Amino acid sequence: MPRIVKVAAAQIGAVHRDSSRDSTISRMIDLLNTAVSKGAQLIVFPECAFTTFFPRYLFSDPAEMESYFEDDAGGNSIADSKNVKPLFDKAREAGVDIWVGYGERTSSGQHFNTAVYFCGKTGEVISKYRKVHVPGFVNPPFPGAEVHLEKRYFETGDLGFEAFRAPGLIPNALKANTGEEDTDGKGDAIIGSLICNDRRWPESWRPYGLQGAELVLVGFNTNGKADDIYKPRQPISLEDAREQALFHHRLSMQYNSYANSCFSISAGRCGMDDGKFDLIGGSSIVDSDGHIIAEAKTVDDEVVFAEIDLEECRKGKKDIFNFAVNRQPQTYGIITAQKGYVEPKLLF
Template sequence: MPRILKVAAAQVGAVDRDADRAETLARLIALLDQAASEKVQLLLYPEVTFTTFFPRHLFTSSSDLNAYFEHNDDLTTSPSTAPLFSKAQNYGIDIVVGFAERTDEGKGYNTCVYYSAAVGKVINKYRKVHLPGTVEPFEDPEAVNQLEKRYFTPGDLGFPAFRAPGLLPTSSGDPVLGMLICNDRRWPEAWRSYALQGAELLLIGYNTVAHSPHLWGTTKPMTEEEAEKEALFHSRLVQQSNSYMNSVFSISSARCGLDDGKYNLIGGSAIINPEGHVVAEAKTKDDELVVAEIDLEECRQGREKTFDFGRHRRIEAYGRIGAQTGVVEPELL
């Protein structure tokens, strides 16, 4: 029996450091309005949805830094965020929203939440596990910094799959979903953790700079155009390959465009099927809704054949994966 969902990625274009939050919120709601007009059931927003991607900046004032953080409990009540959730509730659309979370203990996390319109509340939360970048900024004043290790703590919630109610007829069973954030999409362990829980759809918001050789390194000098092409290739590669290897649909949603006239972020928001094929993809580097109708039954092909974990996985051979972090080479002869 088909299990059809209408899903979308809400790609968001440039948001400058001094952007007015009310104006940014209006843009997010405009994408939600469009999603409602196209009868979307589930909408994914990017990483750190409500502001610019602030970890590229060094903040010396705690008050300036804290202006970019939200308290998880305030998301559905704060004037700067609540209207998005209220509108989603009115439309009956589930949304995934990324934000910088500040806990009561003062810890910072790069977080996203799943808001279910069927029950009118947040039903799941994920905190980014794989934090890229550095604690201190690069010495080169022209370098693009990535200071997530300075402002955030690695996620402590693991990779909890969950069911989302109300999206499918009761007879079809509620879909099993999972969430990742940006750099997490590059790590196959994260995808496999969800697949082992039967996840059928992974939701991934991201901010990825087009050219940052200080951060990522490079085998050869690249122009800005070459570097952006390479970054887009890698973003598609990890989404397509991991969707295939785990027999799962995936949606990715980008913050993109030219922030502050200086920081060039890739687009490439995409919806990928369990065979690794692109179902829909962004055509711009601006605010754009990427929509597709997907059938979750397509996950069964891989899971019952090539990637039937129960029949084919050999966990007795994988001990090193769970016991070792850095590389340990064989001894020299």
């Protein structure tokens, strides 16, 4: 039976260091309203969506750095935060689900790059994810370097890769205690979350695949500029650097969707922050065979919309990626036993 869900990626254009939280939230509400007008049930926003991508800066004022984070002691507190509450109120009013990334400050003073899934019908945050593969540096590698300092501002996510059920997206979804023996692909949608660099790592996706994920949600901020730190193999123009960054983004989303027989939605920031930080956009919706079925056409605020059928995931899950039949986990020990690469010994 078809399991249709109407989904949207809400791409956000340039947000500057001095952009107010209110102005950004207003733009996000406009995107939400546009998505709702198209019939969207689920809307995905980017990583660190409420502000500019602040980890690119080395802050001299700790108070300014802390201003980019939202207090979130657990439960529904982010949905009730005065800084961002209007967005969650609008989702609740419209009865739609949203996934949104932000900088989280815990009650114990930890800082994470976090995303939550908010169910508009119940008015609750039903899942939280913290970025695991935190890239970048603790300190600038040379004076004046403007690069991602994510390791300076974010700790490694500690919630793992836990899939969850999203209630209400699929009419007449099978519920618990019905006595049904064959529940495969009949319940509420199974969803996983990733943030930016996580999408590049197969280890991020496979735990969701092993939980039967049908839809993986990704928010990102990806630089399109070939800078002095992440140098390409050959000298490259800004245009070519952007195209290469887009290629790697698409490759990550398409292959991992295919390899785990799931749909994916990626929502990115884009445009030129503060006139010098180029972000690629490329927000997209990918099907369970790895095909892009909808993609952003601009580098500005834009809604990418598609109607997807989660029943299509069943083919891959029962065929080439039938994990129960074809996986051989007894041979994969090196994946968890080793962190960095170790070359084989030299010959002779």
